Amino acid sequence: CAPKVKHSRLVKDDGGGGSNTKFDWKQFFQMLVPEMWYLLAAVIAAVAAALVNIKIPLLLGDMVNVVSNMTKEATTDFINNLRIPAIKLMMFYSLQGLLTFIYISLLSTVGENVAAQMRIKLFDSLLRQDVEFFDTHKTGELVDRLTSDIQDFKSSFKLCISQGLRAVTQTIGCVFTLYAISPKLTVLMVTVIPAVIGVGTMMGSGLRALSKAAQDQVAKSTAVADEALGNVRTVRAFAMETKENEIFSQQVELSKKMNINLGLGIGAFQGLSNVALNGIVLGTLFAGGYLMSGGEITAGDLMSFLVASQTIERSLAQMSFLFGNVVKGMSAGARAFEFINNEPKIPIKGGKIIPYYAMYGDVEFEHVNFSYPTRAGQKVLKDFSLKVPRGTVVALVGLSGGGKSTVAALLERFYDIDEGKISIDGVSLKELDPTWLRGKAIGFINQEPVLFATSVMENIRYGRPDATDVEVIEAASMANADGFIRSFPEGYDTVLGERGVTVSGGQKQRIAIARALIKNPSILVLDEATSALDAESEQIVQAALDNVVKGRTVLIIAHRLSTIRDADIIAVVSNGQIVEQGSHDELRKKKGLYWELIRKQELEEEIQTHQW
Ligand code: ADP
Numbered sequence: 122c123a124p125k126v127k128h129s130r131l132v133k134d135d136g137g138g139g140s141n142t143k144f145d146w147k148q149f150f151q152m153l154v155p156e157m158w159y160l161l162a163a164v165i166a167a168v169a170a171a172l173v174n175i176k177i178p179l180l181l182g183d184m185v186n187v188v189s190n191m192t193k194e195a196t197t198d199f200i201n202n203l204r205i206p207a208i209k210l211m212m213f214y215s216l217q218g219l220l221t222f223i224y225i226s227l228l229s230t231v232g233e234n235v236a237a238q239m240r241i242k243l244f245d246s247l248l249r250q251d252v253e254f255f256d257t258h259k260t261g262e263l264v265d266r267l268t269s270d271i272q273d274f275k276s277s278f279k280l281c282i283s284q285g286l287r288a289v290t291q292t293i294g295c296v297f298t299l300y301a302i303s304p305k306l307t308v309l310m311v312t313v314i315p316a317v318i319g320v321g322t323m324m325g326s327g328l329r330a331l332s333k334a335a336q337d338q339v340a341k342s343t344a345v346a347d348e349a350l351g352n353v354r355t356v357r358a359f360a361m362e363t364k365e366n367e368i369f370s371q372q373v374e375l376s377k378k379m380n381i382n383l384g385l386g387i388g389a390f391q392g393l394s395n396v397a398l399n400g401i402v403l404g405t406l407f408a409g410g411y412l413m414s415g416g417e418i419t420a421g422d423l424m425s426f427l428v429a430s431q432t433i434e435r436s437l438a439q440m441s442f443l444f445g446n447v448v449k450g451m452s453a454g455a456r457a458f459e460f461i462n463n464e465p466k467i468p469i470k471g472g473k474i475i476p477y478y479a480m481y482g483d484v485e486f487e488h489v490n491f492s493y494p495t496r497a498g499q500k501v502l503k504d505f506s507l508k509v510p511r512g513t514v515v516a517l518v519g520l521s522g523g524g525k526s527t528v529a530a531l532l533e534r535f536y537d538i539d540e541g542k543i544s545i546d547g548v549s550l551k552e553l554d555p556t557w558l559r560g561k562a563i564g565f566i567n568q569e570p571v572l573f574a575t576s577v578m579e580n581i582r583y584g585r586p587d588a589t590d591v592e593v594i595e596a597a598s599m600a601n602a603d604g605f606i607r608s609f610p611e612g613y614d615t616v617l618g619e620r621g622v623t624v625s626g627g628q629k630q631r632i633a634i635a636r637a638l639i640k641n642p643s644i645l646v647l648d649e650a651t652s653a654l655d656a657e658s659e660q661i662v663q664a665a666l667d668n669v670v671k672g673r674t675v676l677i678i679a680h681r682l683s684t685i686r687d688a689d690i691i692a693v694v695s696n697g698q699i700v701e702q703g704s705h706d707e708l709r710k711k712k713g714l715y716w717e718l719i720r721k722q723e724l725e726e727e728i729q730t731h732q733w
Contacts, residue, residue, distance in 0.1 A: 277450020574618030627658025
């Protein structure tokens with residue numbers, strides 16, 4: 122039986138979320154308050170522009186009257202007679218242009234100000250979210266909300282106010298104009314035009330649905346190609362080239378058919394709307410001509426009527442387009458507001474602070490139970506108890522997945538525990554100010570430290586923004602980093618990262634150690650700080666660490682047992698519990714899990730050396 126290549130990507134969910142979230146009108150209006158005067162001026166200018174637009178058909182009619190009377194009179198008067206309506210029309214055109222400039226530029230200012238406020242609020246709110254939030258939301262999704270959602274909201278806001286106001290004012294105004302010219306023709310118009318626009322709108326929304334389906338189908342066929350090409354070795358190994366091509370062809374065929382249908386639909390729509398719109402012109406000319414022949418209206422009136430009814434047509438079409446846009450813009454805005462209004466469970470600030478002179482740095486975990494919120498069913502720590510007395514080095518060891526890193530994350534209060542207590546100097550973590558806890562009390566050095574694309578100086582200062590240059594250099598010296606930093610072309614001003622210099626793993630770690638050290642924390646957490654390095658760099662980093670652990674409470678989460686032999690206490694974590702603890706010698710003698718781990722590691726090292 123031939124193995125099946127799974128096309129998991131065919132079953133796609135858009136994963137957007139937030140479709141049922143509400144648009145926060147209150148907050149939106151609050152953001153508009155500082156922009157009120159600009160907005161008011163913009164609204165007035167937009168309405169004024171629309172009123173001027175209503176007047177233009179009448180002026181055109183006047184001109185046509187002058188022109189049509191011309192044939193009977195002397196040509197010399199032509200210029201004289203035409204001058205006044207022409208100048209008037211010119212002035213109205215200019216006024217319309219000026220007002221358009223005013224409302225568009227004012228609205229764009231308002232739109233940009235509101236969008237900037239929203240972006241800043243959203244970013245601020247995102248930065249404050251619980252770590253749990255980032256376990257469930259991908260960075261791409263968050264960046265999307267910050268960029269395209271707010272962009273969509275902004276353009277739809279601008280469009281609705283400018284075009285919407287104009288379209289509504291023009292429609293109402295022009296209906297009055299039409300009525301003043303000829304009530305009979307107007308009745309005809311107000312029944313025909315909305316019917317035509319209504320049918321057009323229905324056809325338009327049908328086409329949009331068709332277009333969305335066609336786009337989804339294109340995405341499906343792309344996903345098939347992507348999966349097959351991305352896993353070409355598997356496809357080759359199972360000799361599935363022909364089968365893959367069959368699946369791809371089916372998808373492409375389907376997408377082709379849908380797009381051809383879409384093309385037919387668009388063609389029919391365009392053709393029919395041309396016929397309908399031209400039909401309206403012809404009908405007006407016909408009915409208007411009839412009225413003209415009976416002396417009820419003049420040629421100029423007919424001209425005014427034609428232009429005014431075309432303005433109504435355009436305005437109504439615009440309104441139907443705007444309606445779709447409002448829906449889209451509001452849901453984009455709602456998505457942004459959803460995260461702006463999302464309150465984190467763990468606050469960023471607020472609570473007790475232990476002053477530095479009273480701080481001892483005793484850390485204690487008492488009967489802690491914890492599951493990650495994203496995996497509520499799996500208890501990661503079970504009745505976990507551990508004491509890290511002040512000034513001692515406690516190392517957590519054990520097989521991976523046992524819960525060691527979780528202990529570090531909980532000490533930083535990245536997550537709140539379900540049961541039990543974690544305390545520093547007897548004060549529960551829940552009572553302590555998280556900003557103080559993370560910013561001052563605990564220095565955290567991660568296995569793969571992240572440095573920012575800025576200078577070395579600023580990277581170290583990230584640990585304490587008010588540190589002086591001298592303090593930064595002192596911290597770097599303690600972390601054995603001063604030497605290599607000075608050897609960089611621009612010393613401490615050397616920019617790291619993508620376009621800056623690249624640093625080795627060991628150098629990166631030492632910069633990270635300096636960054637943690639500049640806080641002068643009483644408690645230091647080292648999460649597998651040396652496991653990603655080669656032996657030589659490890660020694661240098663280890664020397665730096667030996668320098669910095671003195672006089673502090675240290676919790677090391679270790680992979681390499683060799684680095685923690687000198688720890689005061691070694692605690693073996695297995696399945697979310699401490700199964701044994703003691704010094705290296707004590708645990709060796711005990712011949713329990715620690716002893717097994719050591720033997721396992723020695724065996725692995727032996728195998729490695731034999732391979733060479
Ligand atoms: P260790 O550091 O001992 O290797 P961890 O503390 O990283 O172990 O992991 C303990 C358990 O918790 C593992 O089963 C792991 O899959 C799970 N886990 C770790 N981080 C998360 C997270 N952010 N969300 C859900 N589960 C997690």
